[in-house]
Amino acid sequence: MKLLTLNFLTCARKACKPLPTSFPLHPADATLATTETAFSPAFLRNILPRLDWPALKGLCDELGLPGVGDEAPGPEALFEDGELPESDEDIVGEIEAGKRPTKLAHDLHQLLVETVMLEGKLVCASCGHEYAVKEGIANFLLPSHLV
Amino acid sequence: MEYIVRFAQTHETFRRPELEALATLWNIELKIVTYSEDSPFCVVRLPSDDVARKLVSRAILVDSVYELWGSGPNYEALHADVKAKSQGKWDKYTTTSFRFNVHGYQCKLTNKEQRPIIESFSYLPFDGPIKMKDADVQFWVFEEYEMYAPSPKFLYFSRFIGPGGRDTVLKYDLKKRRYISTTSMDAELALITANIALARPGGLFYDPFMGTGGFPIACAHFGAMTTGSDIDARSIRGKPNRNVLSNYAQYDLTDYWLDWFISDLTNTPLRISRFLDGIVCDPPYGVREGLKVLGRKDGGGTEAVYINGVAAHLQEGFIPPKRAYSFDAMLDDILDFAAQTLVDRGRLAIWMPTANEDIELAIPEHQCLKLVANCIQMFNKWSRRLLTYERLPDELVGELIPRTKRIVEGSNADELNNFRRKYFEGFKPSTPSEK
Ligand SMILES: C[S@@+](CC[C@H](N)C(=O)[O-])C[C@H]1O[C@@H](n2cnc3c(N)ncnc32)[C@H](O)[C@@H]1O
Ligand SMILES: [Zn+2]
Numbered sequence: 068m069k070l071l072t073l074n075f076l077t078c079a080r081k082a083c084k085p086l087p088t089s090f091p092l093h094p095a096d097a098t099l100a101t102t103e104t105a106f107s108p109a110f111l112r113n114i115l116p117r118l119d120w121p122a123l124k125g126l127c128d129e130l131g132l133p134g135v136g137d138e139a140p141g142p143e144a145l146f147e148d149g150e151l152p153e154s155d156e157d158i159v160g161e162i163e164a165g166k167r168p169t170k171l172a173h174d175l176h177q178l179l180v181e182t183v184m185l186e187g188k189l190v191c192a193s194c195g196h197e198y199a200v201k202e203g204i205a206n207f208l209l210p211s212h213l214v
Numbered sequence: 215m216e217y218i219v220r221f222a223q224t225h226e227t228f229r230r231p232e233l234e235a236l237a238t239l240w241n242i243e244l245k246i247v248t249y250s251e252d253s254p255f256c257v258v259r260l261p262s263d264d265v266a267r268k269l270v271s272r273a274i275l276v277d278s279v280y281e282l283w284g285s286g287p288n289y290e291a292l293h294a295d296v297k298a299k300s301q302g303k304w305d306k307y308t309t310t311s312f313r314f315n316v317h318g319y320q321c322k323l324t325n326k327e328q329r330p331i332i333e334s335f336s337y338l339p340f341d342g343p344i345k346m347k348d349a350d351v352q353f354w355v356f357e358e359y360e361m362y363a364p365s366p367k368f369l370y371f372s373r374f375i376g377p378g379g380r381d382t383v384l385k386y387d388l389k390k391r392r393y394i395s396t397t398s399m400d401a402e403l404a405l406i407t408a409n410i411a412l413a414r415p416g417g418l419f420y421d422p423f424m425g426t427g428g429f430p431i432a433c434a435h436f437g438a439m440t441t442g443s444d445i446d447a448r449s450i451r452g453k454p455n456r457n458v459l460s461n462y463a464q465y466d467l468t469d470y471w472l473d474w475f476i477s478d479l480t481n482t483p484l485r486i487s488r489f490l491d492g493i494v495c496d497p498p499y500g501v502r503e504g505l506k507v508l509g510r511k512d513g514g515g516t517e518a519v520y521i522n523g524v525a526a527h528l529q530e531g532f533i534p535p536k537r538a539y540s541f542d543a544m545l546d547d548i549l550d551f552a553a554q555t556l557v558d559r560g561r562l563a564i565w566m567p568t569a570n571e572d573i574e575l576a577i578p579e580h581q582c583l584k585l586v587a588n589c590i591q592m593f594n595k596w597s598r599r600l601l602t603y604e605r606l607p608d609e610l611v612g613e614l615i616p617r618t619k620r621i622v623e624g625s626n627a628d629e630l631n632n633f634r635r636k637y638f639e640g641f642k643p644s645t646p647s648e649k
Contacts, residue, residue: 068473068475069472069473071472071473072441072472072473072475075484075485075487075489076475076483076484076485077483077484077485078483079477079478079481079482079483080481081481084486090485092483104468104469105469107415107416107439107469109415109416110415110416110417110418110439112416113416113417113418113491114418114439114489117487117488117489117557119485119487157469159415159437159469159470160415160416160437161415180472197528198483202451204447204450204451204474204475204476205475205476205483206447206475206476207443207475207476207477207478207481207482207483208445208447208476208477208478208508208534209478209481209508209527209534210515210518210519210525210526210527210532210534210535211508211509211510211514211515211516211534211535212515212516212517212518212519213527214481214508214509
C-alpha cells in the first residue's frame with residue numbers, strides 16, 4: 068500500500084464515510100519499505116492538486132517520516148529550467164523541453180510512490196475499526212454487523 | 215486532406231468509438247467522411263500525414279492509414295479521380311524508390327491479375343527504382359467486393375502513411391500470460407477498452423473488479439498509472455509469481471502499477487472526491503462467478519460474533535459473510551461511484567451482458583454521465599456491450615435530481631439476476647405465466 072493510496076482511503080463503513088474523522092485512516096504497527104519505481108513527472112503534476120495535503124502531512128508525522136511543508140506546492144514548484152541530468156534515475160513519460168523536475172518533485176515521488184506500508188493496520192478514528200494490511204495489500208471487507 | 219483508415223474487419227461497432235476516442239485524447243480534428251460497418255475502408259479528413267500517423271498508431275482496430283489519391287466505382291472513374299485530385303502531389307515522388315500493392319477485400323488477386331492493374335497507373339511520372347522491400351513510398355490499390363461478386367464495387371488509390379496498433383494484441387495474448395482466470399478479458403478487447411477510456415501517460419485509472427488485472431494492464435500499456443481492487447482476496451493475491459503483479463512484471467509494466475486492495479464496490483473505502491481519470495471494468499455478471507456483496511442474506515449478523523472472547527472478525531482467516539446481489543443494482547452503484555470519483559471529462563468504460571431478446575434493454579443512465587459510446591460484441595444467444603460514459607462538468611449537470619435506486623426483489627441469485635436466469639434457461643422465451 069503506497070502512501071499515495073492512503074491519501075484516497077477512508078473507512079469503508081457507510082455509517083462512517085460522511086464523518087470527517089473517518090479520513091484519513093491511521094496506520095498502526097506499520098512496517099514500511101521502499102520500492103524503486105520509475106518517476107513519472109506527468110503523473111505527479113496530474114495527481115498533486117487532487118491530494119488532501121493536511122492528511123498527507125498528518126500521515127508523515129504519524130509515521131515519523133520527514134515532513135512535507137504546510138502548504139501544498141503548486142505545479143510550478145515541480146519543474147525548473149535546465150537539462151535533464153544523465154542520472155541513473157528512470158524517468159517515464161514526456162516532460163517539457165528545457166525543463167527538469169525539481170528536488171521537491173523527486174522527494175514527493177519518493178514519498179508518495181516509492182514508500183509503501185507492507186504490514187500493519189489502518190484504523191478508523193470514527194468507529195475504531197481496524198483494517199489489516201498484509202504483504203502490502205489492505206483488506207477492507209467488513210463483518211456483517213458493520214455493513 | 216483526405217485519408218483512408220483501413221480497419222480490421224472485426225469488432226465492427228468498436229472501431230469508430232476507438233478512433234474517435236483517440237482523436238479526443240490528442241485533440242485531433244477528425245472528420246469522418248464515409249464509414250460503413252461492412253467495409254474496412256473509411257475515408258476521413260485530417261490535418262496532416264503526421265497527425266494521421268499518430269492518430270492510428272495505437273488504434274487496436276486499425277490496420278493502417280493511407281493518403282487518399284482517388285476513388286471510384288470502376289477503373290475509368292478511379293483514374294479520372296486520381297488525375298483530378300492528386301496531380302499536384304506527383305512531382306514529390308518522381309525519383310524516390312517505390313512499390314505498388316493491390317489488395318482486394320473479399321477477393322484475393324493473383325500476381326497475374328495484379329499486373330495489368332498496376333500497369334494502368336503508368337501515367338504517373340515515377341522514375342525512381344522499384345523496390346519490393348523497404349521502398350520509400352508505397353502505393354496501394356484497394357478493390358472492395360461484395361461477397362462472391364465477380365467484380366469490385368468500389369476502388370481506391372492511396373499512399374501508405376503508417377501502421378495501426380494491431381501488433382500490440384499479440385504481445386498481450388492471454389495464452390502467453392502467466393496469471394489468468396476463466397473470466398479474464400480477452401487482450402484485444404481490453405486494449406480497445408483502454409483506448410476508448412482515454413488511458414494515457416500521467417492519468418490515474420482504476421478497476422474496481424480487477425480479477426486478474428486485464429484492464430489495468432491494458433491501461434498501463436498506454437502509459438497510465440493503474441490501480442485495482444476486488445472482493446476476492448484470492449484473485450488478488452494469486453500465487454507466488456502468479457498474480458496480478460507478476461503479470462505487470464511479465465510485460466515490464468511494474469512502473470505503471472500503483473496499488474491493489476481487497477474491497478466490495480458497494481462498500482468502497484475510496485474517498486468521495488473527484489480524483490480518477492478513468493474507470494475501466496467488467497463487473498461480475500453472476501454467471502461464471504457469483505455476484506456478491508458484503509452482508510448476510512437473512513439480514514442477520516447485526517452484532518459482532520465472539521469466539522473465545524475475541525471478536526471473530528479480528529481473527530486470522532476470518533471470512534466475512536457475503537450475499538447475492540442484483541446486477542441492475544450493481545450497475546447503479548457503479549454509475550454513482552463513477553459520478554462521484556471521476557474528474558471532469560473522465561471516462562467510465564464498463565461491460566455488461568444482455569440476452570439478445572432483451573437487446574433493446576434500457577441503458578443505465580446517470581445525470582452526471584453522458585453516454586459517449588455503445589459497442590456490442592455478439593454471441594449466439596447473448597451479447598455483451600461496452601458502455602462508455604463521460605463525466606460532465608458540474609456546470610453542465612445542473613441541479614441534481616435524487617435518484618431512486620432500482621429495488622430488485624428476491625434473495626437468491628436467479629431471482630436477482632435476470633441475465634443469469636436466462637443464461638441457464640438457454641435464453642428460451644419464457645413461457646407465459648399461468649393466471
Ligand atoms: C468478470 S470478473 C473481472 C475479470 C477481470 N476483468 C480480469 O481480466 O480478470 C469480475 C470480478 O469481480 C469480482 N467481484 C464480484 N463481486 C464484487 C464486488 N461486490 N466488489 C468488487 N469485486 C467484486 C469477482 O471476484 C471477479 O474477480
Ligand atoms: Zn469507521
